[in-house]
Amino acid sequence: MQAKVSRSRPTESQEVVGRVMDVVNTTREEALRIETDRLTSLSTHPVETVPHSSPLVSSLASVGRKITTALAHATQSETVLVEIAALLGEAYGVQACIISNQGEPYSKSLTAWFAKTHLSANQQGEILANYGMIQAATLERSSLFVSDLNLSEINSISKALPIRGVLSLPTQFQGHINGVISLLTAQAHRWSDLEIETLTQVVDHIAIALTQLTLQRKVAKQSQSQALLREVSIAIQNSVDVPQIQVMVLEGLARTLEIDRAFVLRTKFWDPRHSLRAKSDRVPKARVMIDSEWNRDPIEVDESETPLSQSFWITDCAVCQSAFLSPAKFFAFSNSGKFPSNLETAPIFDAEKMPALLLVPLESKNRLLGFIALQQKEPRAWQPEEVELVELVSAQISTAIIQTETLRQVESLVEERTAQLQQSLELQAKLYEITRKQIEKLREMNQRMDEFLSTLSHELRTPLTSMMLAIRMLQQANLSPDRRQQYLNILEQQCAQETNLINDLLALQELETKQVAFQLQQVDVKELMADLSNSFNQRWSSKGLTLELELPKRLPLLNTDLTSFNRILLELLTNAGKYADPNSMVYLQVVPQPGQQMKFSISNIGSAISEEELPHIFDKFRRCQGMTQNAVPGTGLGLALVKSLVQHLNGTIEATSTEMEGTQSYETCFTITLPQNLEIVEV
Structure with a gap:
């Protein structure tokens, strides 16, 4: 079992830690004597002890060989640590064995093994x-042997940990402590010399495994850093937009350095001539804005309160002032106490929640x-190699910004010089294009009118x-009640089908003529997805279809027209179930997008949509070849209505049909992108 824990020590009672340390400071003989007297007096609370039976001796004697064998055949250090923890736990017959890795100052971790039948999931948690209480005591005293605790000590430790016996030693490699190995029992236990000596002998093997893991x-991380630098360089060479490069950089830094938050700040100077660093003691008038942001745990708040909407004057932030006035290449603060105290720090840095900060300037020619x-x-x-990586990335982003600004200036100059000539050519081209489009539109309208009348005639x-x-059958006098009801x-x-067809035609006309008003509400x-899942799973049961939802843990509310949005999902899900292979899955995925947008993807596995038909599937009365011949019900208005409704909600829709490897089926996917807040888009 592998578990990640925080680097900070637990904020447990000082009284609990003090009692544990009192036990550590007591000599082993005195502790045994005191505990023996206590056990004699507490006949109602017997203490379980482990005799040095022959199987235990044999098990402990072979544990070193097993660990050596595991190290010799291991390819991943994480795997061998799990195996070592299990070997030690089973050999000692304890309820838990924990190995902590102290080799990296910013990435400490625990490898834990628990006896399956002794500790519940809550107790393990x-x-x-x-x-951290046991770990701190072990590192402070270089060892920790807790056995047969007196009643008060048992009660105190039981409040924090469901254990009563501890055997814990630090691991060292080349004179430096790089971890802690701890054996824990749920009952009081006298640790024998053999048990302690055996653990002492295998500590070096564990230290090697921890060093290999580090x-x-x-x-x-070095490979990730090189890959990030290479990826950014390629993006700059390919003239990728600066915002995309910034997002790429922030995600790469977060993945490589395991940080909680990263963002790019851009400065806008009131007078660009004052943008040179360390040229005077006066801080110029400049506005600082968040251009891009990455957050490990995003918090759902109003748009007006998000960091992306915040900005501040550089004179209102002590950190940014120091960065502007100093020629230093970076500014590292390990905790909130290291922040400049002469002025207030901008709220976006939030030193209380995010006490560690690394700030690297983006600059070009000072x-x-x-x-x-x-x-x-x-x-x-902050480690030197971390700072060096951020500095290299900062230089690349600065290059991309300057390259983009220079390119824009050149393009602006070229456009200005050629504006008059292009205006004349564009006017002629527009007239020609308008004429051509009108002719094509007339032809298309005639063709669509013929198709429309033909299809409508058939559908009516x-x-x-x-x-x-x-x-006619109902007019027969001798018709039985069952037949009459049929x-x-x-x-x-059939009357309902006619009504639906007419309603769809009227709805399309209203949407196309912009006669439908919004009825906004929070969704x-x-x-909504849960209700759709229950409804369609029941509807598709005869065909063996299942609707699978893929939703993120946190999903913001959608401010939109509920009627139109619900109709879109119903039409697409109905369409997916109609053309999906029997006994297959239909997937509905929701993914929040940058820029306050939300993406909905509905996919099914079934027959293909050809490349020739794919651009026209949203046309009215347009159906794929073979659907009518195969008696697949439908009018050809569903997708046309969906597209009009999506456009009504200021969204976009696209469709793909991809062949699945090793099968003759295709995965057809409809992807809709809608604004999260339709009211803001309209304004």
Whole structure:
């Protein structure tokens, strides 16, 4: 079992830690004597002890060989630590074995093994959450042997950890402590010399495994750093937009350095001539704005309160002032106490929640363009290699910004010089294009009108024919009640089909003529998706279809026209179920997008949509080849209505049909992108 824990020590009671340390400071003989007297007097609270039986001796004697074998055959240090923890836990017969890695100052971790039948999930969580108490005591005293605690000590420690016996030693490699190994029992236990000596002998093997793990992580981070630098360089060479490069950089830094928050700050000077750093003691008038941001745990707040909407004067932030006036290449603060205290710090840095800050200026020829800011929720000593990576990335972003600004200036100059000539040519081209489009539009309208009349005639006549036949049969005097009810059902069904067709045509006309008004309301997307899932799973049960939802843990509310939005989902899900292979899955995925947008994807596995037909599937009365021949019901208005409704909500829709490897089926996917707040888009 692998568990990640925080780097900070647990904020447990000082009284609990003091009692644990009193036990550590007591000599082993005195502790045994005191505990023996206590056990004699407490006949109602027997203490379980482990005799040095032959199986235990044999198990402990072979544990060293097993660990050596595991190290020799291991390819990943994380795997071998899990195996070592299990070997030690089973050999000692304890309830838990925990190995902590102290090799990296910014990435400490725990490898834990628990006996399956002795500790509940809640108890295991308590041990992991409060393990820092045992770890701190072990590192302070270089060892920790707790056995047969007296009653008061048991009660005190039980409040924090469900354990009563501890055997814990630090691991060292080349004279430096790089971890802690701890054996924990749920009952009081006298640790024998054999048990202690055996653990002492395997500590060096564990230290080697921890060192290998640390080296592997360092190599992996170095590879990630090189990959990030290479990716950014390629993006700059390919003239990728600066915002995309910034997002790429922030995500790469977050992944490589394991930080909690990262953002790019851009400075806008009132007078660009004053943008040179360290040229005077006066801070110029400049506005600082967040250009891009990455947050490990985004918090749902109003748009007016998000960091992306915040800005501040550089004179209102002590950190930014220091960065502008100093020629230093970076500014690292390990905790909130290191921040400049002469002036207030901008609220976006939030020193209380994010006490560790690394600020690297974005500059070109001593001209300040902005900053890259990295933050951590816990105090953190920024390593030289981390700072070097951020500096290299900062230089690349600065190059991209200057390159983009220069390109814009050149393009602006060229456009200005050629504006008059282009205006004349564009006017002629527009006239020609307008004429051509009008002719094409007339031809297309004639063709669509013919198709429309043909399809509409078919869609109207077919239900009318069925209704006429049903009416004639109902006129028979000797018709049985069951048959009469059957023909009445046919009449009702065909009449409903005619009504739906007419309603769809009217709805399309209203949408195309912009006669539909918005009825905005807050939509809980998760609740709506759950209702759709229940409804369609019941509707598709006969076909063996299942609707699978893929929703993020946190999903903001959607401010939109609920009626139009619900109709879009119903039409697309109905369409997906109609063309999906039997006994397959239909997927509905929701993903929030940058820029206050939300993406909805509905996909199914079934027959293909050809490349020739794909651009026309949203046309009215347009159906794929073979659908009519295969008797697949439909009027060809559903997707046309969906597209009009999506445009009505200021969104976009696209469709793809991709062949699945190893099968003859295709995955057809409809992707809709809608604004999260339709009211803001309209304004």
